[in-house]
Amino acid sequence: MKTPGIRPSRDVGTLLEALPYIREFHGRTIVVKYGGAAMTDPALREEFARDVVLLKYVGLNVIVVHGGGPDITKYMRRLDMEVEFVDGLRVSDADTVEIAKMVLIGKVNKDIVLRINRYGQAAVGLSGDDGNLFRAAKQLATGGQDIGFVGRIEKVDVDVLNHIAQDYIPVVASIAADADGASYNVNADEAATAVARAMGAYKVMFLTDVEGWMRDPADPTSVISEAHADEVEAALPSISGGMRPKLQACIDAIHGGVTFAHIVDGRVPHSLLLELFTDAGIGTKIRAAR
Numbered sequence: 001m002k003t004p005g006i007r008p009s010r011d012v013g014t015l016l017e018a019l020p021y022i023r024e025f026h027g028r029t030i031v032v033k034y035g036g037a038a039m040t041d042p043a044l045r046e047e048f049a050r051d052v053v054l055l056k057y058v059g060l061n062v063i064v065v066h067g068g069g070p071d072i073t074k075y076m077r078r079l080d081m082e083v084e085f086v087d088g089l090r091v092s093d094a095d096t097v098e099i100a101k102m103v104l105i106g107k108v109n110k111d112i113v114l115r116i117n118r119y120g121q122a123a124v125g126l127s128g129d130d131g132n133l134f135r136a137a138k139q140l141a142t143g144g145q146d147i148g149f150v151g152r153i154e155k156v157d158v159d160v161l162n163h164i165a166q167d168y169i170p171v172v173a174s175i176a177a178d179a180d181g182a183s184y185n186v187n188a189d190e191a192a193t194a195v196a197r198a199m200g201a202y203k204v205m206f207l208t209d210v211e212g213w214m215r216d217p218a219d220p221t222s223v224i225s226e227a228h229a230d231e232v233e234a235a236l237p238s239i240s241g242g243m244r245p246k247l248q249a250c251i252d253a254i255h256g257g258v259t260f261a262h263i264v265d266g267r268v269p270h271s272l273l274l275e276l277f278t279d280a281g282i283g284t285k286i287r288a289a290r
């Protein structure tokens, strides 16, 4: 007797389509930058956690790196603090960075960890301070303006990640301290690339709020599905908004030995799985120069 709702040929077809990809990725490191809609929509948050657990179970070494800008802004406003950005970077005095640490490490990171735990694979949350994972240095805005405790990552020590990843899914908050112990806000795209390079990752995947890198940002049908790093580099001066640091992070990842960088629409349920395990994929895939 047939079970209602089950379509054997289609369901088995999907699994069989995934098989060569599962074989290709088995044992490889995949770094996922988690942000945008996938992080704010409650249903998508659940799907994301489930997808990450599935990746671990099929043998990928998955590492999650996250920011949480909207949450930081929300708590700053509750405290009547001024919110200001220069070149897309949050102007961060000592109080701002303290709030960013509390929100990212205390709230956002633990929310992600708890959700992954519930789907049956334990996660461990950490920031750049744990196990000396990141060392930061102060970063100035492009015009040379001092924007406070905004850092770039100078050094990554992956020893702690390698230990944790043996048994758990590491979830990294993009906060880092300098050699004197002062804390900095770090752009999460940059943090994901730093982790991917240092881990010798096969892929870094950026979940975002758009279909991918688009030729015309106003036209979702203009998504560039595949590009070489040199093409991205040539286009970079004309790119604006949050896509610019993201594409820069893709180029840096490829130059640092990561085989593929993907920009994936986090608004689509299971976009991670679709990009990894289906022939068509979704979003933009960037590889080394020809």
Ligand SMILES: Nc1ncnc2c1ncn2[C@@H]1O[C@H](COP(=O)(O)OP(=O)(O)OP(=O)(O)O)[C@@H](O)[C@H]1O
Pocket: 034, 035, 036, 067, 068, 069, 070, 188, 189, 207, 208, 209, 210, 212, 213, 214, 215, 216, 217, 239, 240, 241, 242, 243, 244, 246
């Ligand atoms: N050519 C382009 N293609 C796609 N998006 C573009 C392009 N140019 C500019 N953008 C903008 O880049 C944005 C994506 O970057 P953004 O920093 O806003 O998101 P995110 O990095 O996913 O999230 P978060 O910064 O909160 O972690 C898009 O929403 C879009 O407005």
Ligand SMILES: [Mg+2]
Pocket: 189, 242
């Ligand atoms: Mg961004």
